[in-house]
Structure formats: structure tokens, C-alpha cells
Amino acid sequence: MSLGRGFYRLLGSLVCAIAFFAGVGNASAELIDSEDLGDGVQRLTYRIGPIEVTSGQNRIVYKMVTAEERPPVDGYITAFRPNLVNPDGTIPKSSSIMFHHGVWINLSRRDATSGGMSERFIGTGEEKTEVVFPPGFGYFHKGTDVWLLNHMIHNLTPAEHTLYITYQIDFVPLTSPKAEGMRGVRPIWMDVMNPNPYPVFDTYKGSGGKDGKIVWPYEAKEDPYKDGIKRNLWTVDRDGVLVWSVGHVHTGGLATDLYLNRDGAKYAGPKCPKPRILRKKLKKNAPRSLRSARSKAAVKYRKCLARMPDVKGDRVHLFKSNAHYYEPAGPVSWDMAMRNTRKDWLVQLKAGDTLEVTTTYETKRASWYENMGIAISYMADGTGGKDPYRTRMDYTGPINHRHYSENNDHGGKLPVVGPDPTGLENGPFASDPFVISGYSYGQGDYRLPGAAGRPPVVEKGDTFTFSLSDGDVGNKIWHSLTSCAAPCNKSTGIAYPIADGDFRFDSGQMGVGGAPTVNRTTWTTPANLPVGTHTFFCRIHPLMRGAIRVVPKGSG
Numbered sequence: 001m002s003l004g005r006g007f008y009r010l011l012g013s014l015v016c017a018i019a020f021f022a023g024v025g026n027a028s029a030e031l032i033d034s035e036d037l038g039d040g041v042q043r044l045t046y047r048i049g050p051i052e053v054t055s056g057q058n059r060i061v062y063k064m065v066t067a068e069e070r071p072p073v074d075g076y077i078t079a080f081r082p083n084l085v086n087p088d089g090t091i092p093k094s095s096s097i098m099f100h101h102g103v104w105i106n107l108s109r110r111d112a113t114s115g116g117m118s119e120r121f122i123g124t125g126e127e128k129t130e131v132v133f134p135p136g137f138g139y140f141h142k143g144t145d146v147w148l149l150n151h152m153i154h155n156l157t158p159a160e161h162t163l164y165i166t167y168q169i170d171f172v173p174l175t176s177p178k179a180e181g182m183r184g185v186r187p188i189w190m191d192v193m194n195p196n197p198y199p200v201f202d203t204y205k206g207s208g209g210k211d212g213k214i215v216w217p218y219e220a221k222e223d224p225y226k227d228g229i230k231r232n233l234w235t236v237d238r239d240g241v242l243v244w245s246v247g248h249v250h251t252g253g254l255a256t257d258l259y260l261n262r263d264g265a266k267y268a269g270p271k272c273p274k275p276r277i278l279r280k281k282l283k284k285n286a287p288r289s290l291r292s293a294r295s296k297a298a299v300k301y302r303k304c305l306a307r308m309p310d311v312k313g314d315r316v317h318l319f320k321s322n323a324h325y326y327e328p329a330g331p332v333s334w335d336m337a338m339r340n341t342r343k344d345w346l347v348q349l350k351a352g353d354t355l356e357v358t359t360t361y362e363t364k365r366a367s368w369y370e371n372m373g374i375a376i377s378y379m380a381d382g383t384g385g386k387d388p389y390r391t392r393m394d395y396t397g398p399i400n401h402r403h404y405s406e407n408n409d410h411g412g413k414l415p416v417v418g419p420d421p422t423g424l425e426n427g428p429f430a431s432d433p434f435v436i437s438g439y440s441y442g443q444g445d446y447r448l449p450g451a452a453g454r455p456p457v458v459e460k461g462d463t464f465t466f467s468l469s470d471g472d473v474g475n476k477i478w479h480s481l482t483s484c485a486a487p488c489n490k491s492t493g494i495a496y497p498i499a500d501g502d503f504r505f506d507s508g509q510m511g512v513g514g515a516p517t518v519n520r521t522t523w524t525t526p527a528n529l530p531v532g533t534h535t536f537f538c539r540i541h542p543l544m545r546g547a548i549r550v551v552p553k554g555s556g
């Protein structure tokens with residue numbers, strides 16, 4: 001693709017510049033554990049920090065990784081397991097603090113799919129995926145490579161924390177006999193919003209198909225690629241083998257799908273004509289020998305069907321990374337794990353092929369804001385693997401990890417955080433903006449006692465304006481007003497509240513300073529709010545709840 005080369009180059013140098021400044025004054029990182037796995041292979045656990053997490057923060061931070069925080073010698077990284085921990089090594093409850101993302105970037109290499117940015121070689125999100133390559137493959141690390149970490153730690157509460165990011169690396173030094181014959185892999189970062197540095201999009205309740213799902217980007221109401229850049233595609237630059245892939249979605253996400261497009265290719269898999277013996281219904285008095293021949297044919301036929309690659313035209317499905325929700329309430333929290341590819345998933349690629357990624361979100365339960373759809377994949381150069389048009393590759397893979405106990409705080413239960421705001425008396429008529437401060441929406445916050453918590457009122461057609469307090473702006477405490485279904489007063493947890501309001505609104509993350517904020521400190525409600533009580537919450541700090549009321553014109 002020739003479009004926007006300059007743009008990508010700019011992005012790349014921007015990341016480098018940020019890296020330079022972020023690197024100044026960062027201290028204390030260490031190798032905290034080293035285990036010998038035999039033959040010189042090591043399991044190394046690194047710790048970065050302390051990270052002073054401020055009240056309610058949800059910031060993107062770039063941090064240089066020091067030489068002490070990565071393997072000092074050349075070798076292969078065969079596994080990578082990230083985490084976020086307290087100073088004593090315990091893992092904080094993810095309902096209070098959450099690892100929104102961590103992207104490890106190798107500044108010494110160029111990223112394959114972003115056309116000029118540095119190489120994003122490991123990505124983790126709130127689901128804390130572990131990368132474990134199939135035997136014989138690893139990410140080749142040079143001891144002199146320079147790493148940068150882009151992290152986003154989301155503090156859902158007012159409490160400050162001191163935390164560390166840890167990552168356990170299985171490392172095969174070049175000096176190990178195990179390194180002999182190993183093949184290095186290159187990250188192929190497939191992202192529906194590639195190469196955006198904050199690659200997010202929204203999906204809305206009720207949108208997409210009748211099945212209650214939306215396949216992004218193809219079912220988005222408006223073309224998300226208006227600039228003409230097909231961000232979900234990547235043209236394969238050399239022959240090689242895809243060896244591992246895993247999806248990343250946010251809450252509400254159901255899957256990512258990876259496809260291959262090859263000009264002129266067509267289905268070359270097994271042909272499975274239905275045997276004649278299965279075409280006719282079996283008579284009641286059919287002899288046993290016929291019955292047995294028929295069931296044998298049926299088994300053979302089913303086996304054949306199961307081996308058929310999913311090809312439509314010259315496009316073949318390579319893998320569906322399903323989100324497996326441990327969350328009892330369904331696909332509404334990050335208590336989940338993605339499915340990654342099987343060990344035998346080795347897909348032959350040719351230069352000139354096009355890889356394609358899509359992502360699916362649920363749209364029955366709620367709207368989902370700031371979603372991602374990424375399939376982090378890895379490719380080795382050279383030959384090998386199987387032709388996906390001939391051999392089915394898209395078998396279901398294993399669930400990446402077990403249930404994490406830090407996610408055991410789901411919310412949505414008693415006790416309530418405040419009264420049912422729909423039953424409260426009218427508050428004052430709104431005029432001046434409501435100031436959000438101290439994790440409260442002011443008059444609009446029904447958790448406040450007595451008259452202070454009554455929903456403020458406007459006549460139909462009028463609006464409410466909310467503004468961020470100077471303190472919150474200065475301390476980078478960003479808030480949203482996001483509609484949730486009334487009464488929206490159940491206990492707070494990772495699955496509650498959600499953006500399921502009957503009338504949809506969302507202010508975005510009010511604040512200034514670039515992504516993820518909307519670079520605004522005020523927000524005005526839509527003028528078409530229907531008559532009634534509208535409940536809302538803060539997507540960043542879900543303990544914050546509010547309500548406003550619209551009354552018919554002339555009734556004030």
C-alpha cells in the first residue's frame with residue numbers, strides 16, 4: 001500500500017521521541033526470578049516499577065525498558081506471560097485496578113504491518129493473554145535490542161496504588177543446544193484500526209445483524225475507512241509460515257477472525273460428495289448389513305466434511321479466536337480468555353497474499369465504547385506449513401488461560417449504591433453546568449443523600465451541561481456520562497453497570513491531553529432526550545452513578 005507513508009514515518013518518530021523523554025529518570029527494574037528449565041533454557045521473570053498509579057487514572061504511558069529488564073544476550077523468546085502486581089507480589093482485584101494494555105515495542109526493528117512504526121512484538125490486554133509459541137519457534141531477541149513499553153493502567157477507584165508490571169519470559173539463549181534449528185518469528189499485528197496508536201471504535205446496542213452481533217468493519221453503519229486505507233488488510237511481503245495467532249477484544253467482544261486472500265486461488269480441499277447410500281432414507285425393514293454399511297458411510301462422510309477448508313472465492317478462513325467468557329453474566333466483562341491457535345497451526349503464506357482481520361461484538365446487551373479488534377499473529381520466513389486452500393486450518397484452538405481469581409468481583413447485586421432514582425422527587429431545574437468533582441456528578445448524582453441527590457430537571461428540548469472540575473482536569477481524572485438501564489443502582493463490579501440505557505448517550509472520556517480523552521472538559525446532553533429519568537454511570541469509574549430528568553414542555 002502506498003498511501004500515507006509519511007504519516008506512518010511520522011508516527012514512528014513520534015514514538016521514538018516520546019520514548020526518549022519517558023526514559024529519563026526511570027529507575028528500578030529488575031530480574032526477580034530465574035529458573036533453569038534445562039539445556040540452558042531459562043524462565044526469567046522481570047519486574048518494572050514501582051509505578052505510582054494516581055487516583056482514577058486511565059492514562060497511556062510510554063516507558064523505556066532498561067537493559068536490566070530484558071535478556072542481556074541473543075536468543076529466542078518462546079513464551080511471554082505478563083501481569084500487574086502489588087509490591088508484595090499479589091495481584092490486585094481487577095474491579096479496582098486493571099491492566100488495560102501493555103505493548104512491548106522493539107525500537108531496533110520495523111513493524112511489519114504499520115509501515116514504519118517500531119515493532120510491536122508483544123501485546124496484552126485486560127484478558128492477560130499468555131504467548132506460548134509452538135515448539136521450534138521463538139521471537140529472536142538480540143541482547144542489544146532496545147525495548148519500549150506502552151502501558152495503560154486503569155484505576156477504577158479513587159485510591160492510589162503502587163504497582164509493578166511483571167513479565168515472565170521463557171528464553172532459549174543462542175548458546176543452548178535447544179536453539180539449534182529454531183526458527184525466528186516476526187509479529188504480524190493485524191488490527192481492524194491499524195496502524196492507529198489508539199485503535200478504537202464504538203459499537204451500538206441494536207446495531208449489526210439480526211443475530212445480535214456486529215462484524216466489524218463490514219457491518220459498521222458508516223464506512224470506518226473513509227480515508228481509503230483498508231486498515232484491516234496487510235499484503236504479505238515475503239513467503240513464510242504463520243505459526244501462532246490470538247485475538248484481542250474488549251468487553252462485549254466475541255471473536256476476531258483471520259482470513260487469507262490469494263489472487264486466483266480456489267478451493268482445493270477434499271471433495272465430499274454425499275455417498276449414494278446416504279441419499280435414500282432407510283426402510284424400516286432394511287437388513288442389518290445395509291444399516292451397518294450406511295452408518296460406516298455416514299462416519300466417513302462426516303469426517304470428510306470436517307476436513308473441508310472454509311473457502312469463499314479466493315478467500316479462506318484461517319482462524320476464529322473466540323472469547324471464552326468465564327463471567328457468569330455473559331460477554332459483559334473482562335473475565336474471559338481468548339482462544340489461540342493449535343500447535344499444528346502452520347499456515348503457508350506467499351508474498352502478495354493479503355491477510356485480513358475482522359472482529360465481532362455482541363449488540364443485544366449494550367453499546368460498547370472504545371473497542372479493539374486485534375489478531376496478534378507471528379510469522380516465520382521461508383517454507384513449510386500447509387496450504388490453507390487444500391487443508392483445513394481453522395480448527396477451534398485451546399482457551400488461552402484459566403479463570404483468574406482477581407476477576408471475582410462481578411457486581412450487579414445488592415446492596416444498592418443509592419435509591420432507585422426513578423422514584424425520587426424532582427430536583428431543581430437545571431441552569432448552570434454541573435461540576436464533576438470528587439467522583440461525584442454533583443446534583444446529578446443520586447448517591448448523595450436527601451435533596452442533594454434528587455435528579456435535576458429540564459423541560460423537553462432543553463439540555464444539561466456537565467463540566468470537569470479544574471482539579472480533575474489537572475490531576476488527569478477523566479470521566480464519562482454513559483447511559484445505563486434504570487435504576488442502574490446495583491453494586492459495582494467488572495460486569496456492572498454496562499452501557500445498556502434505553503436512550504443511548506455517551507460523553508466519551510472528558511478530559512484533555514489526547515487519547516483516550518475527547519479533548520473536551522464539558523459535555524451537553526442530547527437535546528432529543530425523551531421525557532423520563534435517565535440514569536448514567538462513568539465508564540472509567542463505574543462506582544459513579546447519576547440521573548437526570550426530562551419533563552414535558554410547559555410543565556416546569
Ligand SMILES: [Cu+2]
Nearest residue numbers: 478479538541
Ligand atoms: Cu469517572
